[in-house]
Amino acid sequence: MIELSGVTKRYGPNTVVNSVSLTIPGGGVTALVGPNGAGKSSLLSMIGRLLPMDEGEIRVDGLDVSRIAGDVLAKKLSILRQENQVAVRLTVKELVEFGRFPHSRGRLTAEDGRHVEEAIDFLELAEFAGRPIDRLSGGQRQRAFIAMVLCQDTDYVLLDEPLNNLDMRHASQTMGLIRRLATELNKTIVIVLHDINFASYHADRVVAMKDGAIVADGTPREIITGPSMAEIFDLEVPVHSYADRPVAAYFAIGSRHLHGQD
Amino acid sequence: MLVDRWRTALAVRGRGIPDRGRPVLVLVLLGILLAMVTALFMTYDLKGSLDFALELRGRKVGGMLLVGFAVAYAAVLLHTITNNRILTPSLMGFDALFVLIQTGAAFLFGTLAFLAIDVRLRFGIEVGIMLAFAAILYRLLFGGENRDLFLLVLAGIITGTVFSSLTALIMRVLDPNEFLTLQDLLFANFSTVNRDLLLVSAAAVVVIIVATRPLLGQLDAVAIGREHAINLGVNHRAVVRQCLVAIAVLVSVSTALVGPVAFLGLLVSNMAYQLTGTFRHRYTPAAAGMIAAIALIGGQFILQEVFASVVRLSVIISFIGGIYFILLLLREAGR
Numbered sequence: 001m002i003e004l005s006g007v008t009k010r011y012g013p014n015t016v017v018n019s020v021s022l023t024i025p026g027g028g029v030t031a032l033v034g035p036n037g038a039g040k041s042s043l044l045s046m047i048g049r050l051l052p053m054d055e056g057e058i059r060v061d062g063l064d065v066s067r068i069a070g071d072v073l074a075k076k077l078s079i080l081r082q083e084n085q086v087a088v089r090l091t092v093k094e095l096v097e098f099g100r101f102p103h104s105r106g107r108l109t110a111e112d113g114r115h116v117e118e119a120i121d122f123l124e125l126a127e128f129a130g131r132p133i134d135r136l137s138g139g140q141r142q143r144a145f146i147a148m149v150l151c152q153d154t155d156y157v158l159l160d161e162p163l164n165n166l167d168m169r170h171a172s173q174t175m176g177l178i179r180r181l182a183t184e185l186n187k188t189i190v191i192v193l194h195d196i197n198f199a200s201y202h203a204d205r206v207v208a209m210k211d212g213a214i215v216a217d218g219t220p221r222e223i224i225t226g227p228s229m230a231e232i233f234d235l236e237v238p239v240h241s242y243a244d245r246p247v248a249a250y251f252a253i254g255s256r257h258l259h260g261q262d
Numbered sequence: 263m264l265v266d267r268w269r270t271a272l273a274v275r276g277r278g279i280p281d282r283g284r285p286v287l288v289l290v291l292l293g294i295l296l297a298m299v300t301a302l303f304m305t306y307d308l309k310g311s312l313d314f315a316l317e318l319r320g321r322k323v324g325g326m327l328l329v330g331f332a333v334a335y336a337a338v339l340l341h342t343i344t345n346n347r348i349l350t351p352s353l354m355g356f357d358a359l360f361v362l363i364q365t366g367a368a369f370l371f372g373t374l375a376f377l378a379i380d381v382r383l384r385f386g387i388e389v390g391i392m393l394a395f396a397a398i399l400y401r402l403l404f405g406g407e408n409r410d411l412f413l414l415v416l417a418g419i420i421t422g423t424v425f426s427s428l429t430a431l432i433m434r435v436l437d438p439n440e441f442l443t444l445q446d447l448l449f450a451n452f453s454t455v456n457r458d459l460l461l462v463s464a465a466a467v468v469v470i471i472v473a474t475r476p477l478l479g480q481l482d483a484v485a486i487g488r489e490h491a492i493n494l495g496v497n498h499r500a501v502v503r504q505c506l507v508a509i510a511v512l513v514s515v516s517t518a519l520v521g522p523v524a525f526l527g528l529l530v531s532n533m534a535y536q537l538t539g540t541f542r543h544r545y546t547p548a549a550a551g552m553i554a555a556i557a558l559i560g561g562q563f564i565l566q567e568v569f570a571s572v573v574r575l576s577v578i579i580s581f582i583g584g585i586y587f588i589l590l591l592l593r594e595a596g597r
């Protein structure tokens with residue numbers, strides 16, 4: 001269980017996360033959605049102790065993330081940020097192997113090797129395994145980083161827009177994989193998603209943020225409605241239903257086809 | 263046949279990690295080369311009292327080994343914690359500060375009084391001031407919200423320049439006799455390494471190298487970037503703090519022994535990365551240290567025997583290092 005109480009982050013006079021309290025029970029996929037600058041990434045970074053908070057407290061399975069030893073938390077919780085640059089030249093395999101660092105401190109065991117191989121296969125990276133990551137396409141690199149986090153094998157996985165840079169096939173496959181991590185391996189996923197429709201189909205719960213605060217919290221069906229979309233994104237979005245789930249047709253806004261029918 | 267079997271053995275042990283045998287091979291070769299250079303330096307053209315000659319040469323070799331490893335370790339650690347391979351501790355003003363401390367002390371108390379202080383105490387005080395400087399750098403690096411590397415580098419370069427200018431100013435107002443003594447003190451070359459200082463320095467370097475050993479594995483994670491390292495459970499702040507302390511001590515050691523050897527660290531660390539083909543700290547600091555020691559001992563030998571000691575080794579190092587630095591910059595820009 002992840003518990004946040006009164007979490008606040010300020011940059012000078014700007015409060016980017018304003019006293020957020022939230023409880024995420026173990027298991028399932030929780031999607032963080034909201035407009036740019038709503039504070040989703042900052043909140044996620046604070047849960048993953050990449051960013052110190054100014055006020056409040058975050059507990060993961062009862063452990064205070066700002067106090068607990070880093071290597072203890074690293075076996076429980078992993079986080080993947082949006083921009084991922086690596087300062088040294090690594091191959092895909094070397095990068096993925098780093099995911100085992102909390103478990104083996106750099107000395108890989110046979111079990112570590114198995115995890116690495118599984119993760120590489122899962123993300124269809126076998127043919128690039130020996131390639132330096134700076135020679136991959138954006139999508140391939142993104143998958144390599146997801147493989148690293150997967151390899152870390154933690155109960156809690158925090159992902160900041162992992163579908164960025166992925167094409168349709170890889171985006172849907174990756175999201176499917178993330179869903180399977182929750183369903184089959186009972187991991188707790190907290191994921192920042194840009195595309196509300198991925199949240200609609202794959203998340204169990206949608207938490208919407210705006211101006212540093214949580215403005216909506218519920219199942220996809222409760223949150224992805226015309227009125228609440230308008231409130232969260234300041235945009236009139238036509239919401240349809242497909243395969244028993246809401247679909248926000250935001251991509252059609254402004255198109256002559258949408259307006260031409262009136 | 264034998265090579266093939268060896269390669270297979272390495273491949274099995276390394277579970278397919280590319281070239282895991284290569285860093286080991288490089289380390290072994292460097293070790294052999296270092297032993298050969300040292301043996302040559304110690305035994306070439308021995309005349310007169312064997313005891314005296316060996317003691318004198320042994321002291322020189324000891325000094326060069328210490329300086330080599332100190333400079334190399336400091337450079338590799340700085341590269342890793344800043345995620346940047348073209349910085350050197352000297353670029354950050356570390357050794358300029360050390361020179362300023364000595365010059366300032368000579369000005370305030372006179373070189374005689376300064377030299378009269380016990381070498382261990384003097385060294386302790388100097389290291390203390392260096393550590394304070396490292397603490398300030400650390401605040402700049404991780405104190406504020408924006409951990410800006412460029413700010414740190416800029417601050418380092420500016421403070422380095424300020425230290426050098428202050429040093430130059432003090433030297434100008436110094437009594438000429440004092441100045442001469444000070445100059446000897448500052449540019450003590452490898453030929454005149456103080457014995458007590460050598461022992462103190464050796465102790466310091468050994469302590470630092472042993473103390474940083476447990477860090478080496480974590481430094482691999484630090485090398486891939488701050489956020490990844492934290493995610494992987496590394497206490498990034500603590501590791502960086504310990505590295506800066508180590509750098510301050512190591513630079514103090516090398517500067518105290520032989521004066522500023524500006525580009526040596528940059529030169530040998532990058533050669534070590536290239537030769538070993540890895541960034542892993544199980545190999546790079548050791549490789550860089552051995553390359554530095556080989557360069558110093560070999561260079562000193564050639565200077566003595568070929569150029570009859572007319573040129574200073576540190577001058578040649580700065581010259582070659584400067585050219586290498588420019589090449590590095592050009593290559594980084596091209597990437």
